[in-house]
Amino acid sequence: MNGEPIIQLIEVHKTFGAQHVLKGINLSIYQGKTTVIVGESGQGKSSVIKHILGLVKPDSGKVLVYGKDINQISKKDLKEIRTNFGVLFQNAALFDSMTVFENVALPLRERTKKKEEEIRVIVDEKLKMMDLEGSNDKYPAQLSGGMRKRVGLARALVLNPKIVFFDEPTTGLDVAKSNDMYRVFFRTQSALGYTAVIVSHDVPKIFKLADYVTLMYQGVLQESLPPEDFQTSPNPVIRDFVEKTMGRIYDSEKVEG
Amino acid sequence: MFLLRLSEALGDHFLYYVNQAGRMGIFLLRVVYNILKLPYYKVSHITKQIYVIGTLSIFVVFFTGAFTGMVLALQGYNTLRKFGSEGLLGSAVALSLIRELGPVLTALMVTGRAGSAICAEIGIMRNSEQIDALECMAIDPHKYILAPKFMATVVSMPLLTAIFDVIGILGGYVIGVGLMGLNEGAYFSSMYKDVEFNDVYMGIIKSLCFGLIVVWVCSAKGYFVHMERKGGFGAEGVSRVTTSAVVLSSVAILVFDYFITSLLL
Numbered sequence: 001m002n003g004e005p006i007i008q009l010i011e012v013h014k015t016f017g018a019q020h021v022l023k024g025i026n027l028s029i030y031q032g033k034t035t036v037i038v039g040e041s042g043q044g045k046s047s048v049i050k051h052i053l054g055l056v057k058p059d060s061g062k063v064l065v066y067g068k069d070i071n072q073i074s075k076k077d078l079k080e081i082r083t084n085f086g087v088l089f090q091n092a093a094l095f096d097s098m099t100v101f102e103n104v105a106l107p108l109r110e111r112t113k114k115k116e117e118e119i120r121v122i123v124d125e126k127l128k129m130m131d132l133e134g135s136n137d138k139y140p141a142q143l144s145g146g147m148r149k150r151v152g153l154a155r156a157l158v159l160n161p162k163i164v165f166f167d168e169p170t171t172g173l174d175v176a177k178s179n180d181m182y183r184v185f186f187r188t189q190s191a192l193g194y195t196a197v198i199v200s201h202d203v204p205k206i207f208k209l210a211d212y213v214t215l216m217y218q219g220v221l222q223e224s225l226p227p228e229d230f231q232t233s234p235n236p237v238i239r240d241f242v243e244k245t246m247g248r249i250y251d252s253e254k255v256e257g
Numbered sequence: 258m259f260l261l262r263l264s265e266a267l268g269d270h271f272l273y274y275v276n277q278a279g280r281m282g283i284f285l286l287r288v289v290y291n292i293l294k295l296p297y298y299k300v301s302h303i304t305k306q307i308y309v310i311g312t313l314s315i316f317v318v319f320f321t322g323a324f325t326g327m328v329l330a331l332q333g334y335n336t337l338r339k340f341g342s343e344g345l346l347g348s349a350v351a352l353s354l355i356r357e358l359g360p361v362l363t364a365l366m367v368t369g370r371a372g373s374a375i376c377a378e379i380g381i382m383r384n385s386e387q388i389d390a391l392e393c394m395a396i397d398p399h400k401y402i403l404a405p406k407f408m409a410t411v412v413s414m415p416l417l418t419a420i421f422d423v424i425g426i427l428g429g430y431v432i433g434v435g436l437m438g439l440n441e442g443a444y445f446s447s448m449y450k451d452v453e454f455n456d457v458y459m460g461i462i463k464s465l466c467f468g469l470i471v472v473w474v475c476s477a478k479g480y481f482v483h484m485e486r487k488g489g490f491g492a493e494g495v496s497r498v499t500t501s502a503v504v505l506s507s508v509a510i511l512v513f514d515y516f517i518t519s520l521l522l
Contacts, residue, residue, distance in 0.1 A: 107394045
């Protein structure tokens with residue numbers, strides 16, 4: 001693949017109550033690439049992201065970000081590592097008592113010493129990038145699902161993070177809004193060049209965004225493959241998933257020798 | 258078999274509550290550490306919380322104080338008259354309010370009005386991943402959300418208690434002097450003679466401690482809503498945890514009232 005991975009999960013196990021959610025996960029994420037984790041609902045895909053973000057600690061195994069095991073470092077170091085992250089949560093996780101502007105401005109106000117005029121310029125620019133001009137004074141409850149996701153993305157990108165996590169970015173959106181979301185993703189990644197980790201079950205559309213695709217099945221991540229290889233993988237678990245979600249894939253090399 | 262299951266259940270409960278107590282202890286230490294840690298706060302964060310927790314509680318504290326003072330004067334006058342000591346009504350009302358009822362009732366009122374709101378707000382933030390979002394933005398929720406609420410409650414509580422005491426004394430005056438015909442000078446002079454600085458000091462210490470109890474219990478309950486044994490998810494989970502926060506802090510106020518009184522007397 002492309003040099004050293006910036007994020008690595010090594011043999012990560014996690015149990016919630018009686019449920020063994022992650023059963024020895026291994027995953028590598030590479031700089032500037034988009035890795036998509038697919039799988040059916042309830043397989044533990046979002047748990048993988050929460051482990052990388054340091055929101056959940058594994059029962060065993062290592063989560064390395066830029067070579068540091070985030071479960072062995074101090075809170076201060078973890079905070080430092082998190083300054084590289086931007087996260088779009090499944091439900092956007094906007095602060096409901098703040099306006100759109102205040103939501104996007106929050107990381108700038110709390111993490112930088114920028115003046116209010118500078119903050120206004122940056123926030124306006126990010127909202128424009130998301131096609132959200134004129135929504136500054138609205139509250140999250142006054143926005144549609146798609147707009148909320150785009151505000152969440154604007155907030156995630158406002159400090160130009162190096163790695164952006166997307167937890168089900170198109171869940172709950174209709175086809176047109178999902179396509180909008182993908183367009184915004186393309187635009188922002190080309191402009192900002194971030195590494196992306198996407199959890200999704202929007203197959204096959206999500207393959208268009210991916211450099212690597214990996215399947216979460218019964219608490220285990222299958223190998224990480226480029227989308228074309230993923231679709232024609234001989235791995236029976238991946239093949240079952242592909243056939244279930246996309247129908248039978250015709251591979252001329254295999255069929256015709 | 259029954260005994261085995263009983264001891265298992267008891268052990269399970271015991272471990273759960275020890276775990277919860279430990280979690281709340283660490284939570285308090287973390288908030289206090291964040292209060293003391295640089296950089297300090299934007300003044301607007303604290304003043305906003307003082308307004309929400311303190312200023313908006315004035316109305317309810319005003320009415321509770323007035324009627325508590327009035328009923329104290331009514332009961333006190335009729336009791337003291339049996340011993341021919343009506344002149345002591347002022348000091349009886351003032352001492353009861355300053356040492357005991359002022360801090361306790363103010364804390365109970367703040368628990369009901371602001372404590373429940375703190376718990377529900379933080380619980381909803383937890384359930385809608387807003388707290389996770391803060392952590393991922395490298396903004397410590399202990400500093401950003403909790404520390405201003407802690408400071409505002411601890412600052413507001415003695416001030417609200419003082420308002421309660423003053424309004425209560427005036428309520429007692431209205432009933433004692435206005436309704437029962439007690440001499441105005443006797444009401445205030447007995448108060449002046451019997452109320453000492455130690456009484457006021459006890460009231461202030463109590464109100465500071467109760468302020469800490471209210472904000473600690475209510476915010477910790479909301480913050481750990483997702484770890485609740487009966488399931489802290491959704492609106493029902495937040496409502497259940499809010500009820501339990503109000504009950505727990507009210508009981509804790511009364512229990513600590515006894516211990517603080519016995520220490521300071």
